[in-house]
Amino acid sequence: MTPTRHAVKELENSSLSSLVSVNTPKSTNLVPHFKPHTVSPFRNRHSALLDRIPQTDFEHELQEALRESEYRDRKRKEAMVETFATSVLQNMYVKDVKTHLEHHEKQSQKKKSKNRIFGDGMPKLMTGDDFFNTVVESEKEREKDKQEKDERRIINTNHTEVLREWKKEENARLARNRAVRETYQKATKDWKEEDTSARIEGRRPRWEKPKQGKIESFVPRPKKPTAAQENGVEDEDE
Secondary structure (H helix, E strand, O other): OOHHHHHHHHHHOOOOHHHHOOOOOOOOOOOOOOOOOOOOOOOOOOHHHHHOOOOOHHHHHHHHHHHHHHHHHHHHHHHHHHHHHHHHHHHHHHHHHHHHHHHHHHHHHHHHHOOOOOOOOOOOOOOOHHHHHHHHHHHHHHHHHHHHHHHHHHHHHHHHHHHHHHHHHHHHHHHHHHHHHHHHHHHHHHHHHHHHHHHHHOOOOOOOOOOOOOOOOOOOOOOOOOHHHHHHHHHHHO
16 A cells, blocks of 8 residues: 555544545534644854865865755755745635635525424424424515515616616717717818818808817716615605
């Protein structure tokens, strides 16, 4: 058995078996805790020995060996620091993903549990207070969901009508602006011809240089209101 397979086998028999499982991960699965080790400061500990002039070939070889050892030690520390930094960032990411996964599981569980009074498979005393309260809460949830769906449908219908009116008015605005520009361009062309004739004949133009009419500003596309905003508007109208 290879070392990798042996490690996987060990994980399968531990509390971290979810890491090598083919099943969909859950927010309750354990995540290995990162424990960083202390890294000694980056400094040359034997600079005095390396600065000395070797007297023999043996001393020169020892210096080179020491220099290589310090170089390897520095590279090892740099690799450790990079590994620690990567592990910290990965832990932050895993924590964030785990939070989102937990929220997703709660939402899924909430959807499954709706309107399922007998969904847990346990016996119920139908005349008991707990069962009655459960039925009442279930009815409230159903009514609330129905009301929210109705509100969303009304909002969508109203917003569609508002968009239709906005689009109609926007097309009309564009047409009016286009007519203003075309009128101005034609008037400018006629005035230039009159101005040229006036210069040739040594007189003033018979009318003043035209000015472009007012261009209507763009009206932003209306945004779809939320249910709270829609109810607020209705309350103010009442």
